Amino acid sequence: MNRHTHIGVYGLVAWEGQFLLIHKARGAYQGQWDLPGGRLEFGEQPETALHREIEEETGLTHLQVMIRSAESTVLEWVYQGEPEELHHIGMLYDVVLTAASQPDHIKKEPDGEDSLGGDWFTLEQVRDLSLTPFAEYMISKSTS
Known part of the structure; x- marks a missing residue:
């Protein structure tokens, strides 16, 4: 079995009692709802990567x-027809909107990459969603 480690940055964006989640288009979490974020580019600072990823996706x-x-999870999935063990490491951030942010105008359509679009969800709605481990962790910690 192939083994792969993925390191990314992810942010919990909360606004007026709602959480911003991204519907995953591909990868080990395809079809689940995730925090906006993703992989760092070579030499990129984590916070810079998070700002870039959130802007691209939302x-x-x-x-x-x-x-x-910083959390990690290990899961098995099939990548290009081959079983793979994925060690997913996430640097997890709380994200605060500023007065210049425009939460009413998020991208709800696919980005052509990793997202089928984003949306705001109440805690009640989140309970009915299939969440990635990092999304589940961050939301549970913010409501406890």
Whole structure:
């Protein structure tokens, strides 16, 4: 079995009692709802990567980010027809909208990459969604 480690940055964006989640288009979490974020480019600082990923996936800019935790999970999935073990490491941030942010105007359509679009969900709605481990962790920690 192939083994792969993926390191990424992810942010919990909360606004008016709702959480911003991205519907995954591909990868080990395809079809699940995830925090906006993703892979760092070579030499990129984690916070810079998070701002870039959130803008690419949601259109949101003018954000304040604060690291909360670093977590990891291991899962098995099939990649290009071959079983793979994925060690997913995430640097997890709380994201605060500023006065210049425009949460009413997020991208809800696919980005052509990793997202089928994003949307805001209440805690009640989140309970009915299939969440990625990092999304589940961050939302549970923010409501406890």
